[in-house]
Amino acid sequence: MSNNLYVRTLKKVDYTVFAVDGGQKKYYDPIFDRSLPYSSGQQVKRCIIEAMMHKLNQLPAPTTFVFNVNKQGALAEGEVYTECDPSYIDLLVGGWMHASSGGKERTLKRRSPLSISAMRPLHPSLAGIVKENATFDRSNSPNTKVEVKDAQGKPLSPEEIKELLKGKDRSLYRKWIPDQTRATGLFVQDLAIDMDRLFLVTLNPFEPEISDETAEKLRQNGWQEKTSRYYGQVLVVPEEMKQQIVDALADAIVNWQITSNQSRTFDPMTTLAIAISENAHYIANAIRCKPNEENPDKMIPVIDEQTPEVELYIMPVAEEFTDVNKTNHRALEEAKQQIKNRLLQYKPQHLVE
Numbered sequence: 001m002s003n004n005l006y007v008r009t010l011k012k013v014d015y016t017v018f019a020v021d022g023g024q025k026k027y028y029d030p031i032f033d034r035s036l037p038y039s040s041g042q043q044v045k046r047c048i049i050e051a052m053m054h055k056l057n058q059l060p061a062p063t064t065f066v067f068n069v070n071k072q073g074a075l076a077e078g079e080v081y082t083e084c085d086p087s088y089i090d091l092l093v094g095g096w097m098h099a100s101s102g103g104k105e106r107t108l109k110r111r112s113p114l115s116i117s118a119m120r121p122l123h124p125s126l127a128g129i130v131k132e133n134a135t136f137d138r139s140n141s142p143n144t145k146v147e148v149k150d151a152q153g154k155p156l157s158p159e160e161i162k163e164l165l166k167g168k169d170r171s172l173y174r175k176w177i178p179d180q181t182r183a184t185g186l187f188v189q190d191l192a193i194d195m196d197r198l199f200l201v202t203l204n205p206f207e208p209e210i211s212d213e214t215a216e217k218l219r220q221n222g223w224q225e226k227t228s229r230y231y232g233q234v235l236v237v238p239e240e241m242k243q244q245i246v247d248a249l250a251d252a253i254v255n256w257q258i259t260s261n262q263s264r265t266f267d268p269m270t271t272l273a274i275a276i277s278e279n280a281h282y283i284a285n286a287i288r289c290k291p292n293e294e295n296p297d298k299m300i301p302v303i304d305e306q307t308p309e310v311e312l313y314i315m316p317v318a319e320e321f322t323d324v325n326k327t328n329h330r331a332l333e334e335a336k337q338q339i340k341n342r343l344l345q346y347k348p349q350h351l352v353e
Contacts, residue, residue, distance in 0.1 A: 002278035003196040005342050007253055009189045009274050010122065010287050010303070012317070015130065015182045016267035018043065018119075018258060026181075032124040037183030039119040039258055044189060047259060048116070049094050051252035056244060061088035084108040085214050086201050087221065089245055092237070093198070110209045113198040119189035119258075123289045123299040127185025139173040146172045186272075186301055186321065188287060191253060192280070195346045196230070199242050203233040227352040236351070243344075250339040254332050272318040273303050274335040276342070277310040286310040311338055 018025045018039040026035045053060050066078030079099070086092040095112030121127030138144040148156045148164065156164065161172075201209045201218075203225075210218075215235060219225065222238040237245070257269050275286040286307040289299040301322040305312055313335035316327040328334065 003194060003346075003348070004278065004280070005193040005195055005339070005346075006277050006280050006283045007191045007193075007274065007339065008283050008287050009191075010272045010301070010318075011119070011187050011189070012270045012272055012321070013037075013127070013183055013185055013187050014267050014270075015184050016258075016269070017182055026129060027120075029124050034124060035129060036121050036124055036127060037129050037181075037185075038121075039187075039189075041116040041118045043258065044119055044256070045094065045112075045114065045116045048114070048191075048252045048256045049090050050259070051256045052093065052248045053090055055248040055251045056089060058089065060090040061085065084110070084210060085217075086110075086210065086237075087218065089241075089248070092201075093245065093249060106208055108208055108210060110201065111197075113194040115192040115194070117190040119187050122186040122188045122287070122301060125297060125299050126289065126301065127183070127187060130182045130184055139171060141173075144173050148172070187269075190283075193343070195343060196348050196350060198343070199237045199245070200226075200228070200231075200234045200348075202228075202231040203235065204231065228348075228350045229352065230350045234351075246340050246343045250336045250343070253339060254336045270317055271315060271332060272321065273312060273314045273324075274332065275307075275310050275312050276335065276338050278342075279309045282307055282309050286312055311335075313338070 018037060025039060026037050028034075029036050049060070061082050063080060063082050065080050068076045068078045070076050081098040082088075082091060082096050084091070084096050084098050091110070093112065093114060095110045097107070097109040099107040099109075146161070148161050150156060165172075203210075203215060218235050223235040224238075226234055226236055228234045254271070254274065258267075273287060275283050277283040277286070286304050288302050288304070290302050292298040292300050303312065303314055303318060303322055303324050305314075305325055313331035314324050314327045315331050316329060318324055319327060
């Protein structure tokens, strides 16, 4: 039995933007000689964690931003760190790292048990970037104000503005925003869950995940200390907390959307299908594409319901894009339940009873 649970998600993206810094995120595909849109794994991870914490109705762990004042009295960037406490579920699932400046304290780090890929086109011919020219228009608002400054930064009077605009067909109630980009097409995203590490933290003193004080607090809160053949001494989450994590995490994996502050132009990013397996090789074949015999430059999406060792959950909207035999309006709910069952039924073999 594999210790990893793999989830592949196929989504339809309609005319949206994955980032605001520098416009649409994109990468260059040297094989097909084109730029393609994507959402980074870090952005997807953030959205999954946010969806999980919303389901739990909990705030994420507090973050501390450290700034230093230099000799000139100006603020300088310092470190950023979290509590390194797995009592916060977003940290237990998302991981952490705290390396103090100067190396005076031991670095605490936990690698996330989730490995998350970028959301990228299913195939270069099935997605792309569309350009448009946008405007910021307030011409119909009577309370819109206009301020024009001269070369010295002094505001011009209304009479001076009128004189400036003579002979010019120019509106001061609109901003022209050229060359805006939008992403569209079919996108795929992969996620792997390390089920051996999801519900435990290690007590290795040489590569510490948590401090001694945090470890003692966890013991007092019901975390059980056990021995692992892989990790040595570990602390395992209480059963009640495990149930909470599984329900919220499964819901987030199925229902996440890009709604972080790096995304604009709302798009439901409709989920067409979800594949679940403990075999990484098979899951890549479950949702793929194949050449279009009538148009070799185009590809046809494939949701292969015969893929061995893979559970497929297909929404009826997938029929718009490919031939499928079995769809279900409640496919996403069933996918969520399948993830929950796999996580709850998995028994780490490395733990010594």
